[in-house]
Amino acid sequence: LGANSSALGECQEKIEQMRVEICRLLAQVEQDSRQNAYLENQLLLSRINPHFIHNTLNSIGLEAAGQGETQLAETLRALNNLLYHNLGKNKVTTLRDELRAADDYIYLQRRIQSFGYEKEIDLPQELLDMQMPGFVLQPIIENCFQHGKARNLEIRLGAFYRDARLCLMIEDNGQGISREKQEHLNQELLEISAHGAGIGLRYVSSALKLFFAGGVTLAAGPGREGRGTRITICIQI
Numbered sequence: 001l002g003a004n005s006s007a008l009g010e011c012q013e014k015i016e017q018m019r020v021e022i023c024r025l026l027a028q029v030e031q032d033s034r035q036n037a038y039l040e041n042q043l044l045l046s047r048i049n050p051h052f053i054h055n056t057l058n059s060i061g062l063e064a065a066g067q068g069e070t071q072l073a074e075t076l077r078a079l080n081n082l083l084y085h086n087l088g089k090n091k092v093t094t095l096r097d098e099l100r101a102a103d104d105y106i107y108l109q110r111r112i113q114s115f116g117y118e119k120e121i122d123l124p125q126e127l128l129d130m131q132m133p134g135f136v137l138q139p140i141i142e143n144c145f146q147h148g149k150a151r152n153l154e155i156r157l158g159a160f161y162r163d164a165r166l167c168l169m170i171e172d173n174g175q176g177i178s179r180e181k182q183e184h185l186n187q188e189l190l191e192i193s194a195h196g197a198g199i200g201l202r203y204v205s206s207a208l209k210l211f212f213a214g215g216v217t218l219a220a221g222p223g224r225e226g227r228g229t230r231i232t233i234c235i236q237i
Contacts, residue, residue, distance in 0.1 A: 061073045074107075075111055081100070091135075095129070095132055105142075115152075120158045130237075157170055168233040170231050171229065208235075218233050
């Protein structure tokens with residue numbers, strides 16, 4: 001009788017453990033279901049918000065153009081295009097759209113401050129449709145404003161095709177970087193992600209190398225006549 005009682009007690013204990021485990025699993029399923037619903041809602045929201053912004057800016061731009069405010073309308077157009085490019089659902093873009101986004105960014109910055117801008121494109125037309133990760137030129141151009149600190153700032157953007165390589169170059173005539181910092185930055189740019197660089201260059205380095213694997217190189221150096229800073233991206237075609 002004692003043995004039967006002990007066995008019954010063990011059985012009841014195991015049943016209780018199973019009950020507790022089932023309750024825990026049900027609670028976990030319910031929590032996961034709520035989390036999935038939340039994530040789905042956030043995904044929908046992330047798609048709705050940019051769409052709402054684009055439509056609003058477009059409406060304001062049309063209103064401004066209708067009232068003869070052409071400069072304001074053009075500013076809103078550039079801002080809308082830039083937001084559409086940077087917040088788009090697809091993180092892969094074309095070189096043509098990336099260069100157009102750089103132009104829109106430059107236009108908006110010129111509404112804020114005065115600086116010189118020169119662009120030189122020497123590419124076969126078919127290369128403009130080449131796919132690449134988006135948002136790789138703007139962070140580098142932004143560095144020209146953040147770190148160039150030149151009184152008469154000049155920015156130059158170039159895109160060339162040489163020896164089966166597409167080379168993108170952004171340079172300024174600012175204060176430049178020391179040789180020690182230049183060597184340190186170039187060493188970091190050799191890695192898959194430039195951990196010690198600013199967040200913009202970290203993204204650019206990581207995005208390009210993940211997209212093109214070993215077919216891309218990034219380098220930092222002085223600009224023309226040894227002044228300022230030049231960042232060069234070369235992609236093997």
